[in-house]
Amino acid sequence: MTATDTGVVGAVEAALGTVRDPELDEPITALGFVASCAVSPDGKARIRLRLPTYFCAPNFAFLMVADAYDAVAGTPGVRSAEVVLEDHFAADPINAGVAAQAGFVRSFDGEAVAELAELRAAFLRKAVMAGTDLVCRPLLAAGTTPQDLRGMVLADMPPSAELTRLRQRRAELGLPAGDDAPVLIDPVTGERVAAEAVPLHLRRARVTRTGIEANTSICSGMLGFRYGEGS
Amino acid sequence: MYEKNGERYFIVDTHMHYWNAAPDNWVPGAEQYAKGWIECFHAYQGLGPEETHWPIEKFQKYSEGDLMKDVFEDGYVDIAIFQPTYLKEWYKEGFNTTERNALMGEKHPGKFIYNTRWDPRDGDEGLEHLRRNVERFGSKGVKLYTAEWNKGSRGYKLSDPIAYRYLDACQKLGIKNIHVHKGPTIWPLDKDAFDVSDVDHAATDFPELNFIVEHVGLPRIEDFCFMAVQEPNVYAGLAVVIGGLMHARPRFFAKVMGELLFWVGEDKMLFGADYAIWEPKWQVEGFVDWQMPDTEEFADYPKVNTTSKKKMLGLNAAKLYDIKVPAEYLVPAQTGTPGAQEAAKLVTGT
Numbered sequence: 326m327t328a329t330d331t332g333v334v335g336a337v338e339a340a341l342g343t344v345r346d347p348e349l350d351e352p353i354t355a356l357g358f359v360a361s362c363a364v365s366p367d368g369k370a371r372i373r374l375r376l377p378t379y380f381c382a383p384n385f386a387f388l389m390v391a392d393a394y395d396a397v398a399g400t401p402g403v404r405s406a407e408v409v410l411e412d413h414f415a416a417d418p419i420n421a422g423v424a425a426q427a428g429f430v431r432s433f434d435g436e437a438v439a440e441l442a443e444l445r446a447a448f449l450r451k452a453v454m455a456g457t458d459l460v461c462r463p464l465l466a467a468g469t470t471p472q473d474l475r476g477m478v479l480a481d482m483p484p485s486a487e488l489t490r491l492r493q494r495r496a497e498l499g500l501p502a503g504d505d506a507p508v509l510i511d512p513v514t515g516e517r518v519a520a521e522a523v524p525l526h527l528r529r530a531r532v533t534r535t536g537i538e539a540n541t542s543i544c545s546g547m548l549g550f551r552y553g554e555g556s
Numbered sequence: 557m558y559e560k561n562g563e564r565y566f567i568v569d570t571h572m573h574y575w576n577a578a579p580d581n582w583v584p585g586a587e588q589y590a591k592g593w594i595e596c597f598h599a600y601q602g603l604g605p606e607e608t609h610w611p612i613e614k615f616q617k618y619s620e621g622d623l624m625k626d627v628f629e630d631g632y633v634d635i636a637i638f639q640p641t642y643l644k645e646w647y648k649e650g651f652n653t654t655e656r657n658a659l660m661g662e663k664h665p666g667k668f669i670y671n672t673r674w675d676p677r678d679g680d681e682g683l684e685h686l687r688r689n690v691e692r693f694g695s696k697g698v699k700l701y702t703a704e705w706n707k708g709s710r711g712y713k714l715s716d717p718i719a720y721r722y723l724d725a726c727q728k729l730g731i732k733n734i735h736v737h738k739g740p741t742i743w744p745l746d747k748d749a750f751d752v753s754d755v756d757h758a759a760t761d762f763p764e765l766n767f768i769v770e771h772v773g774l775p776r777i778e779d780f781c782f783m784a785v786q787e788p789n790v791y792a793g794l795a796v797v798i799g800g801l802m803h804a805r806p807r808f809f810a811k812v813m814g815e816l817l818f819w820v821g822e823d824k825m826l827f828g829a830d831y832a833i834w835e836p837k838w839q840v841e842g843f844v845d846w847q848m849p850d851t852e853e854f855a856d857y858p859k860v861n862t863t864s865k866k867k868m869l870g871l872n873a874a875k876l877y878d879i880k881v882p883a884e885y886l887v888p889a890q891t892g893t894p895g896a897q898e899a900a901k902l903v904t905g906t
Contacts, residue, residue, distance in 0.1 A: 348775065378599055379592035414592050451778070466852060525902045532778040532819065535811045540775035542805040543603065550602030 333364045333402035340396040341372070347445050348385050349541045350452040350494075353393065356541075357548050360411060368404030370397050375411050377547035383415040384441055387432070390423045412551075449498050450512040455534035456491035457509065461527065471523045480504035557885075558632040558869075560844050563862050566885035568873035569636045569836055571735075571770065571795040571828025572627065574660055575652040578617035583648055590646040597833055600796075603804040604834045618832055620660050628667060631829070631836035634870065635879055637669045639699040639735060639770075658693050669877055671697040671735065676718040677706045683725055690729045696877055697733035698726065699770075702754065713754035715761075723762050733876050734758075735768045735793065738780065752776070752783050759787040766876050768826060771796045772816060781819035785899045791876070792820045794868070795828030798839050802846065810849050814857030819899045822864040826873045840869065863887045 341362065342354045353359055353374065360373040372393060376386060390410050398406040408423060410416045415433075422432025429441050460482055461474055479502070482488050495502040500515040507517040509526055518526045558565040577594035579587075598615050601608075614622070627633045638657040642650045650656065654672040661668035670693040674686045689695055703711040712719055714736065726734065738752055752773055759767045770793040773780030784790040797816070801809035816825055827843070829836035848859050866887050874881045 378596040380596050414589060454778075521905060525905075528818075528899070528902060529778060529782065532781050532815045535808070535815050536775055536777035539777070539801060539805070539808040539812050542808045543774075543800050546603045546800075546804045547599045550599045 336400050337370050337397055340400045344392045344396050347388050347448045370403045370406045372408045377544045379414050387419050387429050390419050394423050451533050452494045453512045454530045455537050458530035458534040459487040475509050475523050477508045479506050558840050564885055565866055566870040566881050567633045568870040569633045569829045570826045570873045571639050572636050572831040573652045574657050576617050581647045583646055586646045600833050603800045605803050605838050608835050626835045632840045633836050639671050640673050670695055671699055673699050674722050676722045677709050699735045701737045715754040715757035733766045735770055737770050738773045752780050756783045759790050768793045784820045785903055791824045792816050793826055793828050795830040799830050799834035802842050817858040822867055825868045827869045
C-alpha cells in the first residue's frame with residue numbers, strides 16, 4: 326500500500342465515523358462494528374461490518390450497511406465500494422440489496438412492506454430527548470430551575486460536544502436548531518414545551534437517555550463476548 | 557428461600573426455561589437459525605460473572621439435574637414459573653414447550669408453575685388448545701409474542717378483536733397473568749416490535765387481568781415506563797435487567813432500576829432469572845446486597861430497602877399467582893415506598 330492509499334484509508338475510516346447505529350446513536354466505528362477497512366491501490370474499498378449478535382434487528386442492520394456504503398462510495402479517492410455484513414442471519418439479502426441499491430423492501434421480497442425512514446425518524450426523536458437530558462442535567466445540578474430552562478434558547482447553553490450533537494440531531498429532523506431556538510421543544514412538533522409540561526418532559530428525557538445508554542452497554546458487552554474482550 | 561443478616565426472602569423466579577437447543581432437535585434446513593439463536597442466548601450469559609459461564613454444549617442441552625440444582629438447591633428459588641417459547645420452525649420438538657416443561661416439572665410437585673401460550677391467529681382451534689392446556693397443566697399465565705410471523709401474518713396487536721376474544725377466554729378459564737414479550741424479534745423484518753401501546757389498551761379494557769411486560773420493553777424502556785405509570789395492572793418483568801446489567805454494567809443497572817422504581821414502583825416489579833441464560837444464585841445474592849448509589853447522579857431516584865427487595869424477589873409475584881407464602885417471609889401491608897406516586901402526579905398534572 327502506498328502513502329496515498331493510506332490517506333484514502335484514513336478518509337474512508339473518517340467517513341465510516343459519520344455512520345451511526347440509529348438505535349444507539351453512536352458511530353459504528355466507536356461501537357466496534359467495523360471489523361476491517363481496506364483500500365486497494367486502484368481505489369477499491371472493502372469494508373467488513375459485524376454486530377453484537379447473529380439476530381440483531383435486520384432493519385437497523387440494513388440502515389447501517391446502506392449508510393456505510395453511501396459514506397464510503399462518496400469518499401474522494403474511492404473508485405468502488407464493497408460493504409459486507411458478516412455473521413448475521415440476514416447478511417445475504419442485506420449485502421445483496423445494498424450492493425444493488427435496492428432499498429429495504431425490495432431486498433426482502435415479501436418479508437417487509439415498509440421502508441425505514443419513519444423508523445429512523447422515531448429513533449432520531451429519541452436521540453433528541455436523550456440529548457436534551459445530556460445538556461440540561463449539568464445546569465440543573467448547578468441550580469438552574471426547570472422553568473429557567475424553558476425560557477432559555479440554544480445560544481444560552483454553554484458550548485459542549487453534547488450541545489453540538491443535539492443541534493445536529495434536531496436539524497436532521499427539521500426541528501429548530503438555531504441560536505434562537507428554545508432548549509426544550511416537543512420532538513415531534515418542534516414547539517416550545519408548555520410550562521406545566523416541563524417536569525414531565527425532563528423526566529422523559531432522562532429515562533430515554535437511560536434506555537439508550539443501558540442498551541448500548543448491553544450491546545458492547547455482547548460484542549465483546551462474541552469477538553473477544555476489547556475487540 | 558434466601559437468608560441474609562437475619563432477613564428471610566421468599567424467592568419466586570417468574571421467568572425461566574427448560575430448553576433443548578442441541579443439534580438433535582434442529583429442523584433440517586433451518587440449522588443456521590437454530591444454531592444462531594442459541595449462540596445469541598449464550599452471548600447474553602457472557603454478561604454474568606465469569607465463574608457462572610457454561611460451555612456451549614451444556615448450554616444447548618442441560619439436564620433436569622442441572623436445573624434442579626442450579627435453581628432450587630443452589631439458587632434459593634422457592635417457586636419457578638416456566639415461560640414457554642415454541643420456535644417450532646427451527647426446533648423439531650420446539651425450543652421449550654408447555655409439554656416439555658410439564659413433563660419434567662411433574663416429577664417435582666409444588667416447585668413449578670406452568671404457563672402456556674396462545675396466538676389469536678390460530679382461531680377456534682387455538683382456543684380449544686388453550687382450554688386443554690389449562691385443564692391439563694393448571695396454567696394461570698401465558699407468554700405471548702405479539703410480533704411473531706404466522707402463516708403470512710405480520711404479527712398482531714393485543715388490542716385486536718381476535719386477541720380480545722382470547723383475553724376474554726383467559727378470564728373465563730382462570731388465567732390471570734399475561735406475560736408479553738416486548739423485545740427483539742426476527743420476522744417480519746421491518747417490524748418494530750417494541751411498541752407497547754397495544755398493552756395499554758388491553759390493560760384498560762381487561763382490568764382483572766395483569767399484564768407483565770417482559771424485559772421491560774428494553775431498549776424502549778421509556779415507552780414502557782410512560783405506559784406502566786398510567787395502568788395499575790401493568791407490571792415490569794425484570795428478566796435481563798438484573799442478569800444483563802447488574803454484574804456487567806452496575807452503573808446502568810442502577811439507573812434502569814431507578815427509572816423503574818420511579819415510574820413503575822417496587823410493588824409492580826417482578827424478579828425473573830431467565831434461567832438457563834443466567835443462574836439465579838448470583839442474581840439473588842447480588843440483588844439483596846445491592847443499594848442505589850449514594851451520589852448526586854442517582855439522588856432523585858427512589859431508594860430501596862429490605863422490604864422493597866422482598867417484594868420484588870417474590871412477594872409481588874406470589875400475589876399474582878396466588879402462591880401461599882409462609883408468614884415468616886411476609887412484610888406488613890403498606891410498608892415501603894408506594895408505587896410510582898410522584899410519577900403518576902407528573903403524568904396527570906395534579
